[in-house]
Amino acid sequence: MIKNIYSKFIIVILAALSIAALPLYGGAAEKPGTKIKVYESALKISGCFDTEEINSAVKYLSETDEAALKVIEEKIAGGSAYEVILSLGNGLQEMFKPLTAAECDFLVKNFNFSGLRQSTKLIAAAAKFLSYRGKTATAGRALLAACMMSIHYESAAAAGANKLESSSLITKMVSVACQKICLEALIINVLEGEPGGNYFSNFYKTLDYISKSQFSVNKTLENERAGIEKVIRIYASMDAEKVKELKDGAIYPPEVYSILAAEIKKSPFALKVAKLYTDEAIAQVSEVFSKYGKAAKLPFKEAFKALEEADKKLTSGGYNNFFTMVSIPNFNRANTMIIRNSAFLAMAQTAALLKLYKNANKKFPDALSDCAAEPAGLKIPKDPFTQENFKYVKLATGGFILVSAGADMRFGAKYEGRFDSKEFRLGSSDDIVMTENSITSK
Numbered sequence: 480m481i482k483n484i485y486s487k488f489i490i491v492i493l494a495a496l497s498i499a500a501l502p503l504y505g506g507a508a509e510k511p512g513t514k515i516k517v518y519e520s521a522l523k524i525s526g527c528f529d530t531e532e533i534n535s536a537v538k539y540l541s542e543t544d545e546a547a548l549k550v551i552e553e554k555i556a557g558g559s560a561y562e563v564i565l566s567l568g569n570g571l572q573e574m575f576k577p578l579t580a581a582e583c584d585f586l587v588k589n590f591n592f593s594g595l596r597q598s599t600k601l602i603a604a605a606a607k608f609l610s611y612r613g614k615t616a617t618a619g620r621a622l623l624a625a626c627m628m629s630i631h632y633e634s635a636a637a638a639g640a641n642k643l644e645s646s647s648l649i650t651k652m653v654s655v656a657c658q659k660i661c662l663e664a665l666i667i668n669v670l671e672g673e674p675g676g677n678y679f680s681n682f683y684k685t686l687d688y689i690s691k692s693q694f695s696v697n698k699t700l701e702n703e704r705a706g707i708e709k710v711i712r713i714y715a716s717m718d719a720e721k722v723k724e725l726k727d728g729a730i731y732p733p734e735v736y737s738i739l740a741a742e743i744k745k746s747p748f749a750l751k752v753a754k755l756y757t758d759e760a761i762a763q764v765s766e767v768f769s770k771y772g773k774a775a776k777l778p779f780k781e782a783f784k785a786l787e788e789a790d791k792k793l794t795s796g797g798y799n800n801f802f803t804m805v806s807i808p809n810f811n812r813a814n815t816m817i818i819r820n821s822a823f824l825a826m827a828q829t830a831a832l833l834k835l836y837k838n839a840n841k842k843f844p845d846a847l848s849d850c851a852a853e854p855a856g857l858k859i860p861k862d863p864f865t866q867e868n869f870k871y872v873k874l875a876t877g878g879f880i881l882v883s884a885g886a887d888m889r890f891g892a893k894y895e896g897r898f899d900s901k902e903f904r905l906g907s908s909d910d911i912v913m914t915e916n917s918i919t920s921k
Contacts, residue, residue: 513573513579513581513582514570514573514574514576514578514582514631515581515582515585516566516570517566517567517570517573517574517624517628518582518585518586518589518590518628520563520566520567520570521563521567521598521599521602521625521628522589522590522594522598523563524560524563524564524598524601524602524605525594525597525598525601527554527558527559527560527563527601528550528554528560528601532550532554533597533601535547535549535550535551536550536551536554536600536601536604536605537597537600537601537604539551539604539607539608540600540603540604540607540660540664551604551605551608552608554605555605555608555609556608556612560601560605561605563602563605564602564605564606564609564617564618564621565617565621567602567620567621567624567625568616568617568620568621568624569620570624571620571623571624571627574623574624574627574628574631575627575688578631578634578635578638580638582631582635583634583635583638584635586631586632586635586636587635587636590632592649592650592653595628595629595632595653595657596653596656596657596660598625599625599628599629599657599660599661600660602621602622602625602661603622603625603660603661603663603664605618605621606618606619606621606622606664606665606668607664607667607668609621610664610667610668610671610672611671613672615668615669615671615672615673615678616672616678618664618668619665619668619669619672619682622661622664622665622668623661623665623685623689625657625661626657626658626661626662626665626689627689627692628657629653629654629657629658629661630654630658630689630692630693630694632650632653632654633650633651633653633654633694634694636650637650637694637698637699637702646703646706646808647699647700647702647703647706648699648700648703648808648810648813650699651694651696651699651813651817652813652816654694655816655817655820656816658820658823659819659820659823662820662823662824662826662827663823663918663920665686665827666823666826666827666830666913666918667916667917667918669682669827669830669831669834670830670834670913670914670915670916670917671916672834673838679831679832679834679835679838680831680835680857682827682831683828683831683832683857684857686824686827686828686831687828689824690821690824696775696814696817697772697775697776700768700771700772700775700810701768701772703768703808704764704765704768707764707806707807708761708764708765710725710806711757711760711761711764711802711806712757712761713725714736714757714802715753715754715756715757717740717743717744717750717753718740719733719736719737719740719741722736722740756800756802757802759800760800760801760802760803763798763800763803764802764803764806764807767789767793767798767803767807770785770786770788770789771786771789771810773785774786774789774810774814775810775814778866779814779815779818779863779864779865779866779886779888780864780865780866780888782814783811783814783815783886786810786811786814787811789810790809790811793807815886818863818864818886819885819886819911819920821863822862822863822864822883822885822911823911823918823920824860825860825861825862825863825869825883826860826869826881826883826911826913826918828860829847829850829859829860829869829881829913830881830913832850832857832859833850833879833881835850835857836849836850842877843873843877843878843879843915844873845873846871846873847859847868847869847871847881848868862883862884863883864883864884864885864886864888865884865888869881869882869883870882870883870884870890870894872894872895877915878914878915878916879914879915880894880912880913880914881912881913881914882894882910882911882912882913883910883911884910885908885909885910885911886909887908887909890908890910891908891909891910892908892910894912
């Protein structure tokens, strides 16, 4: 997605996540302190497994074969990984407080993309096991803490970007991917669980807060644009030493660039041309990112069209500056992933509403509108792709199907009668399908 010209550089932007502490998702309030203990727990979970066991535990997320279940049981049923999950859950309240400089520094120093994804997958696998064993609250708290951790990481990356080796947009995508893992497991957690009290309403409200805590897409784009411009100026400076710092991101081998820079420096006219070319590239980059920023504020359908138009000019040669052509990311694809994450959040909230209804009425509703609980302030979420209600079908078996239309904004199947998630294959459809005990997406 991101071209080599800037894939190893991000500009430093101080943008810490400001979140007020809320008494969400039940449990006693945490004592004042930092979130570093939670982050340390997330780091420790990988140490509970060897390489083969990690592969089996991650496999448990998608299929429960004998080997995967054995590993999970050994580590989670009172084992070392269970203590990690408890520690994550016990620190949930702290995760809704503003990040401190020390916490930002800890995240940037101790996590990388692969480590964050691996920890998230192991936490989700452990939570799935605990949910199936009836420990719904314990599993849910750990998953919510992990979800918040991915948002913290993105915020910390923006505040200490010089310590990372990738772009703001890649960081956003890693955060989105980790949240999706947590949200898929959370939905199963909610659907399988039967807790009482305020569990489901608190769950809904916590997810609403997580949704509002997302690091700004437009801030991500602003950071990305600034990083690209910085790299373009480094090349235009004719400073071979600065270009060497780009390492893998260099367009030319350093020795080749040194020769070119030395030749250009000999000619005042060549230097002037280089400056004009740089100014043109920066103007074009600013124009493209301005279009991206405006599109990001639109509903998905309008945004998709606006982003397609922006991409057409790029792919058709409308921008003939080399720097522009090699540095602009595919934001349309990135935006689709971001909206898909919003769909998972909305479906998790809808799952909570469905369970609230079932707890009160001993069955799932005949229509989704029956779940409306306006007095409690719990509104039925819309599908972020279509801005319309999710498709809901109550099955004769007593279960249900809930469907998001996905990025193509149309339903890929009729979803009638009996439904078996094990036999269901999405194929070319990008629908997101939730049943009374599963969620499936392409």
